[in-house]
Amino acid sequence: MSYDVRVYGRTSLSREGIDELLHLGSLTVDDAPGGDVITVLRGVRRQYSFSFEGPVDLDPDDVPEHIVALILEPHYLYRLSVEGSSATEIPHALRFAARLAHAVGGVVEDPQAALSRRGARLREVHPVAHGTSTNVLVMTWYAPAISGRDTARMWLGCARRDLPEALPRRFGVFEPLQHKLAIDGDEAFITLAESADPFITLRCTQPCLNGVISNNRQNKRFVVHTLTVLMEPLEHPGWRTAVRRFFTRFAAASSAVFASAEVQTGMRWNGRTLSYTPDSDFVAYLAPSGDLMGLPPYPVSWAWLGQDYLDNLDTSLPPVPTEAHTRGTLLIFADCPVAREDLPAGAQFADHLRAQYAQPLRRGASVQLVPATDVATWS
Incomplete structure (x- = not known):
């Protein structure tokens, strides 16, 4: 069983950009070939932390309605998964997801917690002055x-x-x-x-x-x-x-x-x-x-x-x-x-x-x- 988190973003982040975000959390990438899925390692021992995939292009009709209500025009999806739902690794995945959401102008969806977090002003407009x-x-x-x-x-x-x-x-x-x-x-x-x-x-x-x-x-x-x-x-x-x-x-x-x-x-x-x-x-x-x-x-x-x-x-x-x-x-x-x-x-x-x-x-x-x-x- 895994703990899954999704990030819906407005912009696409390059592999170099993803590596920089991982480094901020003392995380690295497993060098072993893994196809489209990246295995993220933590600490000096380089122990498994979570898996990461993305960005994946989004069709507008595939964006859930509760996400539409939070962010204007998400174009990309990023997926994080903590295999085995390790209690020690979930916080690291969630912190990385938050940094990623900030970098791509997006929102974090945590289905296990029935919670979606968004950054500021992703759908707000400047109000018109009265009169x-x-x-x-x-x-x-x-x-x-x-x-x-x-x-x-x-x-x-x-x-x-x-x-x-x-x-x-x-x-x-x-x-x-x-x-x-x-x-x-x-x-x-x-x-x-x-x-x-x-x-x-x-x-x-x-x-x-x-x-x-x-x-x-x-x-x-x-x-x-x-x-x-x-x-x-x-x-x-x-x-x-x-x-x-x-x-x-x-x-x-x-x-x-x-x-x-x-x-x-x-x-x-x-x-x-x-x-x-x-x-x-x-x-x-x-x-x-x-x-x-x-x-x-x-x-x-x-x-x-x-x-x-x-x-x-x-x-x-x-x-x-x-x-x-x-x-x-x-x-x-x-x-x-x-x-x-x-x-x-x-x-x-x-x-x-x-x-x-x-x-x-x-x-x-x-x-x-x-x-x-x-x-x-x-x-």
Whole structure:
């Protein structure tokens, strides 16, 4: 029987770097060939201490959810094993694991102690000062109207898999939001999502601010779900990847026919909610009656076209990078989302696919849209 410890890290450490860390603990490596597994020896007598393996490349979907909650974008796995669970050698393995985690920007998982240790600020962001103007990423999913219970389950699953900050710290149907996920639990969230008319509001953890999950109590064809995220942290590629992975996973899970991620500039944050200013961008709502009016009248940074939408439209996609998924395709107009006026020329869907402004757009004025010339239809 062995005592096993794992380290999930952001970076890869060379063999020379590993040897230096071992030396700090008066540890050395057995020179005998051992393949990918290193035998670590301790002291002048060079007695066996533990075995070590790594780094091993990690697939994001192979990272346990409880580790996802601790570290942003772990790319590598390191394994330590104390054969025979020697009480004298386990402390040496754990101390080395802690040094290794610090060196690779990672966390230590000790399954025997049901404990995971992380370094400081591996998923934290700098909070936005109250009363300041800020830019946000608004993600909107237009999905077939199904039970709010099913949608809530999907949201929880996708958030825990990719973006735990999207989990609702508080949720409810009116302000102040009445429920806390940590206290009331998943079932209370799922039950309220099923009974809400027409939606529940979520208060999340930064960089996620708030969201909406809609319920099908008005017999509409499509419902709308949203999540708003601070833009500044997305300059870090790890946050950007986590947010985009959640955007795509929830789009596929909810069978969204269309979803968009767009930067909204000029918003004001008061510490609890966002508010509009005269400089705030207009964000289109494309399904006011429950039927999709077409694609947005302006360019967006990321767009998801569900397979049903693709099958309905006989048109080519814009010449931008794409990711093909089982239930749709992600179009990446900008790797790091930017304001719509900063998107490259041509980062736009064809005119006949886009909803249009009913009158010239004026900042601060109310906006009405008319359906696109070519709107996908569903039976």
